[in-house]
Amino acid sequence: MRGRQSFVMVRRPLPGGARTYGRGMEPSRFSPFSPRFWRSPLRGPWLTSVLGVVLLVGITVLFVTGLLSYAAYNPGLSPVNDKTPDKGVLGFYLFAWPTHPHWLYRLTQGVHVTLGITLIPVLLAKLWSVVPRLFTLPPARSLAHALERLSLLLLVGGGLFEFVTGVLNVQLDYVFPGSFYPLHFYGAWIFFAAFVAHAVLKTPAALRNLRRMREERAEPAEVAEGAEPTGLTAPDPDPATVSRRGALGLVGGGSLLLFATTAGQSSDALRWTALFAPHGRRDPGTGPGGFQINKTAAYAGIRPAETGEDAWRLVVRGRGGTVRLSRAELLDLPLHSAALPIACVEGWSTSDQWWRGVRLRDLAALVGHDGDPPDVLVESLQRHGAFRRAALRANQVADPRSLLALSVNGEDLTPDHGHPARIIVPAAPGVLNTKWVAELTFGDL
Numbered sequence: 323m324r325g326r327q328s329f330v331m332v333r334r335p336l337p338g339g340a341r342t343y344g345r346g347m348e349p350s351r352f353s354p355f356s357p358r359f360w361r362s363p364l365r366g367p368w369l370t371s372v373l374g375v376v377l378l379v380g381i382t383v384l385f386v387t388g389l390l391s392y393a394a395y396n397p398g399l400s401p402v403n404d405k406t407p408d409k410g411v412l413g414f415y416l417f418a419w420p421t422h423p424h425w426l427y428r429l430t431q432g433v434h435v436t437l438g439i440t441l442i443p444v445l446l447a448k449l450w451s452v453v454p455r456l457f458t459l460p461p462a463r464s465l466a467h468a469l470e471r472l473s474l475l476l477l478v479g480g481g482l483f484e485f486v487t488g489v490l491n492v493q494l495d496y497v498f499p500g501s502f503y504p505l506h507f508y509g510a511w512i513f514f515a516a517f518v519a520h521a522v523l524k525t526p527a528a529l530r531n532l533r534r535m536r537e538e539r540a541e542p543a544e545v546a547e548g549a550e551p552t553g554l555t556a557p558d559p560d561p562a563t564v565s566r567r568g569a570l571g572l573v574g575g576g577s578l579l580l581f582a583t584t585a586g587q588s589s590d591a592l593r594w595t596a597l598f599a600p601h602g603r604r605d606p607g608t609g610p611g612g613f614q615i616n617k618t619a620a621y622a623g624i625r626p627a628e629t630g631e632d633a634w635r636l637v638v639r640g641r642g643g644t645v646r647l648s649r650a651e652l653l654d655l656p657l658h659s660a661a662l663p664i665a666c667v668e669g670w671s672t673s674d675q676w677w678r679g680v681r682l683r684d685l686a687a688l689v690g691h692d693g694d695p696p697d698v699l700v701e702s703l704q705r706h707g708a709f710r711r712a713a714l715r716a717n718q719v720a721d722p723r724s725l726l727a728l729s730v731n732g733e734d735l736t737p738d739h740g741h742p743a744r745i746i747v748p749a750a751p752g753v754l755n756t757k758w759v760a761e762l763t764f765g766d767l
């Protein structure tokens with residue numbers, strides 16, 4: 323019966339020495355439901371606690387920076403900015419995204435994506451260290467135990483879901499059915515809720531384990547067979563081939579490698595080190611326009627004929643009426659410069675580029691909004707794409723560094739950087755810095 327079947331008949335001693343069959347069925351050692359199936363000597367409360375504490379901090383930072391990413395869209399301002407409109411109470415924390423410091427989104431989203439990728443080895447090692455717990459029997463000893471196990475399923479499933487959708491999103495081959503935004507957003511809340519429940523239940527024990535290790539100041543000797551309450555330590559382990567610290571070193575090394583080959587995507591000088599990042603390795607060109615590009619003019623369906631001096635006119639609407647301006651007329655308006663980065667939602671960013679153009683607030687004044695400028699709806703020549711239209715809040719319009727840029731780094735914008743004109747706003751996600759601008763409508767959205 324061994325091998326093929328996963329249960330064996332156990333002859334249990336009865337009082338008075340008799341033996342019986344059936345009662346006290348125990349899974350065979352070849353079944354994952356048997357503690358003896360799990361042979362690695364590395365598993366145990368200490369390893370799981372160390373990985374757990376690292377994830378406690380890391381995932382909390384991921385959740386907060388993720389929520390900030392959504393807030394940076396100013397989703398409450400207009401439906402065009404909101405890809406998760408049915409969020410209901412989950413949007414309780416939203417606020418008007420600031421324009422100071424100008425590198426804010428570059429930092430928060432850079433941290434979100436780079437930390438997410440860096441934590442992958444830690445997450446996988448943690449799941450590996452607790453996998454025997456997923457097979458412990460009985461599945462539920464009590465209602466509380468059943469709820470804890472359900473939260474574990476949401477934790478493991480939610481965690482894998484968030485990391486997988488996140489990585490697929492930044493690697494640009496997003497294959498999930500349904501939009502990334504609501505899936506990743508709702509997945510984040512489910513995962514974090516299960517994570518908080520798990521942390522509340524487990525952190526005291528984890529900290530006790532770490533304190534015990536510090537006291538032992540030696541290779542953490544897991545407790546002897548049979549007495550280990552967490553069910554993590556193998557009752558019948560194979561001989562060790564690496565120490566627990568060695569195993570942690572391997573996990574840390576994996577994280578360091580992923581960090582070293584991802585973080586460079588947030589700096590022009592180190593971009594060549596970002597081997598795995600879609601916008602890593604090198605810049606798309608040289609010279610003033612040689613910095614990173616998300617969508618090219620060709621990809622956005624921009625036809626040169628519609629951006630030419632004779633064809634293109636910027637339409638600006640406001641309470642004072644509508645004006646149509648050629649590029650030459652825009653160049654005759656007061657021009658200003660601002661040093662601002664492009665910070666993409668995928669986590670990569672450029673260093674500050676020198677943009678020059680007309681202040682958005684000056685364009686608002688042209689159509690009757692002197693003094694405090696209102697919100698603005700920006701529309702692009704782009705024919706498709708989730709953000710061919712985007713809304714900017716009054717505080718963003720009012721910022722003197724917020725420009726309708728006509729040139730960058732001393733040269734006219736290239737077609738891929740948004741010629742004839744593009745939006746550039748401090749601290750805003752790249753998707754709200756609309757390229758190939760066709761219309762600006764100032765006023766309540």
Ligand code: HEM
Nearest residue numbers: 384385388389392438439484485488489503507510667668
């Ligand atoms: C490898 C791991 C991860 C990667 C690469 C990743 C990547 C991303 C990216 C690229 C975005 C912005 C998408 C966009 O606006 O277009 C994002 C948003 C977000 N992420 Fe992650 N993420 C990861 C893990 C997580 C985890 C573990 C959580 C939760 C604990 C999380 C929570 C969020 C939230 C709440 C948003 C905002 C969603 C929205 O704008 O609708 N992410 N993430």
